Amino acid sequence: MKEIQAYLDAEVKAxxxxxxxxxxxxxxxxxxxxxMDQHHSLTCALFAYGSAKAIVxxxxxxxxxxxxxxxESLRQRLEGRYYRFQTSEDIIQWFITLKALKESGGAEAVFMQGYSNGLLEGVTSLISTLYDINPYRSKGYEFLIGKPISSSAKAxxxxxxxxxxRWMVRHNELDMGLWRxxxxxxxxxPLDTHTFNVSRRLGLLERSVCDMRAALELTKTLKRxxxxxxxKYDFALYRIGQEKQLDADCGTISSLK
Structure with missing residues (x-):
């Protein structure tokens, strides 16, 4: 593991x-x-699925x-706009919801209400509030926001x-650190396909299903x-997978293990 840590530390620094x-x-x-705004950043995070180029x-x-x-302004400006699973109405309703969240005290304040009982409870507090402040529902809208977390074993x-x-809490050249x-x-x-596959290949993760239990397992490993x-290792692991760095250097995995 020392060799893997050294490899990842170098990637993080670079x-x-x-x-x-x-x-x-x-x-x-x-x-x-x-x-550098917590609410615009929430939009950026929740729409971050699909190819990176299309997302950006x-x-x-x-x-x-x-x-x-x-x-009224939203309907004029967003008419005909859509993104993958989200229709124009879904996007309009999202901004209606986001404005209400901001006016109710903001994302950080709502998260902190649940955070005293743990990180996942903080996320659930935010998700539940987003649904509470706007009765609109559709498949695309609900996919965007996600479901409240009832159990980490099933999430x-x-x-x-x-x-x-990560964006809100960590502060470096990448993450914004807007929350205290x-x-x-x-x-x-944040476990996606790239991070999941690279972590498995490097021996950082044993679980074969990309779910919350796997995210918690990988987090525990990286705490070592x-x-x-x-x-701090998230972005490096993601880029290693995205750029197929391990495939480019076939000897990397065996030499690190």
Whole structure:
């Protein structure tokens, strides 16, 4: 494991720079950092599914001031707009919901109400509040927000929500650190296909299903490398998978194990 840690530490150091977020290597974080706003960042995180290029293209088309627009203005400006599973109405309703969340005290305040009982309870508090403040429902809208977490043993990996928390809590050249009062050691790995596959190949993760239990297992493993900030390895693991770095160097895996 010492060799794997050294490998990952080098990757973290190399990628913790502004140049890592660019048009050649698109990532939704580059759009979120353009506003440095917790609510616009939530939009960027929840729409972050699909190809990175398509995500960034869609997010870049959304003006920051949509968060404060009234419904009539939203309907005029977002008419005909859609993204994968979300229809134009889903997107309009999302911004109606987001405005209500901001006016009710904001995402951080709502998260902190549940966080006293744990990170997943904080996420559930936010998700439940989003549904409470807007009765609108559709498959695309509910896919966007996700489901409240009733049990970590039965939950999905909640990748987009865990990524949002990483952005909000950690502070470096990539993550924004806009929130205070949440410990980086409490964060859970945002587990997507790239991170899951790379972690399995490096022997960091045994679980064969990409779900919350796997995210918790990987987080626990990475705490052996850094108990205070295990998610510092997230972006590096993601990029290694996205860029097929292990495939390019077939000897890397065997030499590290």
């Amino acid at each position: 990628r913790n720079c502004a140049d890592e977020l660019c048009s050649q290597r698109p990532d939704p974080l580059m759009v979120a950092r353009g506003s 293209s869609f997010l870049s088309s959304l003006d920051h001031d949509l968060i404060d627009a009234d419904e 999905s990996a909640m990748k987009r929500w865990m990524m949002y928390l 009062g949440v410990c980086a050691s409490d964060l859970i790995m 490398f850094d108990p205070h900030d295990p998610l």
